[in-house]
Amino acid sequence: MTTPIVELDGVTKRFGRVTAVDDVSLALYAGRTLGVVGESGCGKSTTARLIVGLERPSAGGLRFNGTPYGRSGRALRAARRAIGMIFQDPYESIDSRFTVGDVVAEPLDTNGVRRSERAGRVRELLDAVGMGGIDPGAYPAQFSGGQRQRIGIARALALDPELVVCDEPTSALDVSVQAQILNLLLDLQRDRGVGLLVISHDLHVVRRMSDEVAVMYAGMVVERGPAEAVTGAPRHPYTQALLDAIPGTSPAERRLRDRTRAAAGIASAAAAGCPYSTRCPLATDVCRAEKPPLEGGEHRVACHHADASAA
Amino acid sequence: MTPLLEVEAVSVRYDGFEAVTGASLTVEEGRTMAIVGESGSGKTSLALAVARLLPPGGEVVSGSVRVDGVDVTALRGADLRRARGRLVGYLAQDSMAALNPVLPAGLQVAEVFETRDGTRRREARHRAVELLGQVGIQRAGEVAAMYPHELSGGMRQRVMIAMALALRSRLLIADEPTTALDVTVQAEILALAAALQADHGVTFLWITHDMGVVAEVADTVAVMYGGRIAEQGPAGEVFGSPAHPYTQALLETVRGGAEAPPKAPFATIAGAPPAGVIPPGCPFHPRCAHAFEPCPEVVPAMVDTGPGHRAACHLLGVGR
Numbered sequence: 001m002t003t004p005i006v007e008l009d010g011v012t013k014r015f016g017r018v019t020a021v022d023d024v025s026l027a028l029y030a031g032r033t034l035g036v037v038g039e040s041g042c043g044k045s046t047t048a049r050l051i052v053g054l055e056r057p058s059a060g061g062l063r064f065n066g067t068p069y070g071r072s073g074r075a076l077r078a079a080r081r082a083i084g085m086i087f088q089d090p091y092e093s094i095d096s097r098f099t100v101g102d103v104v105a106e107p108l109d110t111n112g113v114r115r116s117e118r119a120g121r122v123r124e125l126l127d128a129v130g131m132g133g134i135d136p137g138a139y140p141a142q143f144s145g146g147q148r149q150r151i152g153i154a155r156a157l158a159l160d161p162e163l164v165v166c167d168e169p170t171s172a173l174d175v176s177v178q179a180q181i182l183n184l185l186l187d188l189q190r191d192r193g194v195g196l197l198v199i200s201h202d203l204h205v206v207r208r209m210s211d212e213v214a215v216m217y218a219g220m221v222v223e224r225g226p227a228e229a230v231t232g233a234p235r236h237p238y239t240q241a242l243l244d245a246i247p248g249t250s251p252a253e254r255r256l257r258d259r260t261r262a263a264a265g266i267a268s269a270a271a272a273g274c275p276y277s278t279r280c281p282l283a284t285d286v287c288r289a290e291k292p293p294l295e296g297g298e299h300r301v302a303c304h305h306a307d308a309s310a311a
Numbered sequence: 312m313t314p315l316l317e318v319e320a321v322s323v324r325y326d327g328f329e330a331v332t333g334a335s336l337t338v339e340e341g342r343t344m345a346i347v348g349e350s351g352s353g354k355t356s357l358a359l360a361v362a363r364l365l366p367p368g369g370e371v372v373s374g375s376v377r378v379d380g381v382d383v384t385a386l387r388g389a390d391l392r393r394a395r396g397r398l399v400g401y402l403a404q405d406s407m408a409a410l411n412p413v414l415p416a417g418l419q420v421a422e423v424f425e426t427r428d429g430t431r432r433r434e435a436r437h438r439a440v441e442l443l444g445q446v447g448i449q450r451a452g453e454v455a456a457m458y459p460h461e462l463s464g465g466m467r468q469r470v471m472i473a474m475a476l477a478l479r480s481r482l483l484i485a486d487e488p489t490t491a492l493d494v495t496v497q498a499e500i501l502a503l504a505a506a507l508q509a510d511h512g513v514t515f516l517w518i519t520h521d522m523g524v525v526a527e528v529a530d531t532v533a534v535m536y537g538g539r540i541a542e543q544g545p546a547g548e549v550f551g552s553p554a555h556p557y558t559q560a561l562l563e564t565v566r567g568g569a570e571a572p573p574k575a576p577f578a579t580i581a582g583a584p585p586a587g588v589i590p591p592g593c594p595f596h597p598r599c600a601h602a603f604e605p606c607p608e609v610v611p612a613m614v615d616t617g618p619g620h621r622a623a624c625h626l627l628g629v630g631r
Contacts, residue, residue: 033574039493144583145350174349174584175520176598179564179577186574201494208571227573245498247523249565250550256501256527 003066004029005163005195006051006083011060011070013046020046022219023060025294028163031189033196035210035227037203037242043219044199048167051197053080065162081111084156088168090148094140100126100151101136107158125154129184146177153184163195164188170205182209203246207231215239218275225299235301237308238276274304282308313380315340315514316361316482321374323356323365328587330356332538333374338482338531343508343515345529345546347522347561349584353538358484358518360384362399363391379481396427400480404487406467410459416470417443417455423477442473447503465496472503476511486518501527522565526550531619534558537585537594540613544620554622557595593625601626 004027013021021043028034028051036044049055050062053069053076062070064082069075087093094103101122108118122136129150140148149169156164166185170178182205189196198209206213206227213230215223215238223236234240248254274280277287282305294302301307314337323331331353338344348354359365361376363383376383378398386394403409411419420439424430430438436455443451446469459467468488475483485504489497501524507513517528525532525546533543534555542555553559563578582598590597596606603625605611611623 039495144586146583175522175561175564176349176580177583179579180581183576183579186576189574203494208573208575208577211573241495245494247498247501247521247527249523249562249569250526251529251546252550254527256498256505 035206038216042216084161348535352535400475542622
């Protein structure tokens with residue numbers, strides 16, 4: 001098996017008493033896409049920040065091409081150069097006081113790329129994201145959300161990354177623009193062979209973009225496997241609930257409004273056992289007492305009642 | 312039967328910029344109409360015009376809005392104050408900004424009973440807790456004493472819905488109330504809205520950018536683009552046989568590819584929605600795959616394409 005570009009081995013990240021990421025193991029490969037889904041607070045963004053080196057793990061290890069990184073030093077700097085990141089909000093993630101050329105060239109400047117090469121590289125990068133016709137001296141304010149996201153992608157590509165981490169790359173964009181950006185990411189992967197980590201709350205997007213999908217809940221990976229298996233035949237009751245909550249695509253498939261009226265309670269304290277046991281319709285005593293391990297072959301699940309129907 | 316909401320040829324302007332142009336629609340009592348559109352489509356301006364909540368500088372420059380037979384655009388002073396809430400309630404997307412941060416949730420609901428019905432404080436508080444229970448909040452007594460920041464987004468949206476129920480508004484405008492919520496919470500709120508409609512006959516004008524939400528909630532749909540209504544009709548018709556190229560393309564992005572193999576390209580619409588300057592003629596023509604001679608020149612008229620189903624596209628005139 002080829003060495004992953006980035007490998008997480010039992011990574012945990014605590015902020016004070018809160019465990020944002022809990023014993024997560026993942027691997028990212030060249031030319032392949034790992035999709036991570038989950039709701040707010042599930043730890044998916046912290047996982048992304050750990051991978052790009054913006055956070056240090058509290059426990060566990062990260063490896064870049066087989067070499068440990070994640071604390072400091074040369075390995076971390078090498079990993080940072082080789083991992084690009086695309087952010088959710090192209091209005092906040094791009095400094096509007098910089099010209100487009102300066103935004104795109106920032107990683108070149110901080111990594112000592114020669115001035116003589118700079119302008120040519122900026123052109124190439126803008127070209128690669130479908131913005132070849134624009135003046136690099138223009139300011140971001142002149143561009144739409146979708147165009148700004150393209151500028152952000154050009155910046156992420158500046159140092160020829162092996163891996164690009166995309167944290168909700170389209171959720172701030174208009175519906176009619178999202179598909180353009182997703183197609184651009186698919187093209188870049190095909191042409192450059194980059195590995196992609198796509199983090200999204202949108203299961204449709206993740207299913208279409210990914211080779212492998214990981215579902216996170218309360219900091220843990222609760223299910224992981226080939227994209228079609230996880231989204232087509234989910235084994236964890238939480239994944240089933242997530243899929244059930246997606247609105248239908250036509251009034252004929254209306255499902256949500258016929259559900260029994262769900263109740264909202266005060267969020268209960270984290271259980272000692274499975275973190276989903278407080279919401280899970282299948283929960284029994286063992287769920288409240290013991291945290292289930294992530295087990296299985298290609299399609300793994302962390303559930304004491306895996307494959308039971310929650311219906 | 313007269314519709315509960317009648318919007319006739321309404322145009323909304325913000326000093327010089329026309330955000331909505333000649334929008335007409337009707338909503339029957341006890342039904343839900345969804346207005347769907349992207350940023351700059353004019354959907355929120357139209358909703359704010361109906362609620363008489365346009366910000367300073369924004370005004371309805373022509374047309375009329377009738378709620379339960381009352382022309383709300385003509386209301387002034389005390390009449391307007393009485394009409395707000397009684398006729399039209401507003402569920403905002405940002406529940407944190409819409410609720411008072413320094414008042415416990417229960418008190419904010421109770422206040423509605425006190426001001427709307429003159430209910431005494433103790434009785435109002437009691438009814439507030441009852442209502443919080445009705446919108447699916449467990450341990451409502453405890454939650455009533457909590458401040459908005461102590462509640463989750465879904466819980467805050469439920470408190471907002473309880474306030475709207477306390478107002479007993481004739482029309483409830485839901486302005487992307489689930490956009491900031493997680494999908495499982497969104498599903499709960501959509502189910503709650505449907506249940507309230509069945510139990511209390513609430514009439515909804517639901518503003519959203521999400522065709523999935525439209526599919527779940529709407530009896531009728533109006534699709535807006537560049538300040539104009541591009542297409543409207545019964546939800547089944549609009550989803551089943553969309554007449555406007557914009558609607559067709561939007562639906563393709565949503566439900567297209569349900570069977571697509573992994574990593575197959577997504578169906579796209581070229582360009583971006585207009586920001587600021589709206590193109591002449593049909594506002595969608597620069598992005599439309601079917602645009603022809605009249606599209607950049609002439610604004611297409613609404614034509615009937617089926618029972619209660621209308622669209623504004625030059626292509627629809629060609630075939631007849």
